[in-house]
Amino acid sequence: MQARPYVLEETTWKSVKGIDYEVAILPWGATEAHNYHLPYGTDNYESKYVAIESARKAWEREARVVVLPTIPFGVNTGQLDIRLTINMNPSTQAMVLGDIVESLEAQETRKLVIINSHGGNDFRQMIRELQSSSAVFISVINWWSCIDPKPFYDEAGDHAGELETSVMMEIAPELMLPLSEAGEGGAKKFKIAGLKSGLAWAPRTWTKVTEDTGSGNPSRATREKGMRHLDAVTSAIADFLVDLAQTDRPDSYE
Ligand SMILES: [Zn+2]
Numbered sequence: 001m002q003a004r005p006y007v008l009e010e011t012t013w014k015s016v017k018g019i020d021y022e023v024a025i026l027p028w029g030a031t032e033a034h035n036y037h038l039p040y041g042t043d044n045y046e047s048k049y050v051a052i053e054s055a056r057k058a059w060e061r062e063a064r065v066v067v068l069p070t071i072p073f074g075v076n077t078g079q080l081d082i083r084l085t086i087n088m089n090p091s092t093q094a095m096v097l098g099d100i101v102e103s104l105e106a107q108e109t110r111k112l113v114i115i116n117s118h119g120g121n122d123f124r125q126m127i128r129e130l131q132s133s134s135a136v137f138i139s140v141i142n143w144w145s146c147i148d149p150k151p152f153y154d155e156a157g158d159h160a161g162e163l164e165t166s167v168m169m170e171i172a173p174e175l176m177l178p179l180s181e182a183g184e185g186g187a188k189k190f191k192i193a194g195l196k197s198g199l200a201w202a203p204r205t206w207t208k209v210t211e212d213t214g215s216g217n218p219s220r221a222t223r224e225k226g227m228r229h230l231d232a233v234t235s236a237i238a239d240f241l242v243d244l245a246q247t248d249r250p251d252s253y254e
Helices: 042-059 090-106 124-131 162-171 193-197 223-246
Strands: 023-028 065-067 111-116 137-142
Touching: 023 042, 023 090, 023 223, 042 065, 042 111, 042 162, 042 223, 090 111, 090 124, 111 223, 124 137, 137 223, 162 223
Parallel strands: 023 065, 023 111, 111 137
Antiparallel strands: none
């Protein structure tokens, strides 16, 4: 395998010291059960794939971007009773992110993009806090919703549903069980009307909400749907990376 200069894990100091990297990209996932048919690392495979494929497209357009290793743990406080689902608290994530930003700042890499693939992760408040004291311009992309997923699926679903199953058919089909092994991904709603309608929000206790840990029916997933969605997502992110790399002052306004 040929080392890709936009994938840090594969590169050497010999190569790195000659390249003026403009943008660092940090894939961030989670380690959790995904219905019966998808692997625990699904979110990590997704964020890593989206980051590398977007970086590849941007690199081909002369943007000097580099993908950092994936952070494999997400906020899973509602799934602590599901075996081997590993929680990383938001306060811990903030410290991890802070250390990464501090490293980049010291080395004069001035732009960071987080590619998030887990709904329980929310980096916006962390970025607000860090941005007030850091020279690194930090942004975040939730890849599954950064462009409207609806046109690509019959029913995208939330967790291990049609969207995630379709993209994993493209990213790592060898790690999936056949769809006949998957549960239906039915998820119960809150009884209280305001919580059910979305008027109010509260975290959910996952084992009370789901039968099979999935939320969203994977039965109509196809590789073709996943491929088309991933291509649109990585092209859109690549456009952003090119713009970001070319801009000296990303914190400027129209
Ligand atoms: Zn997932």
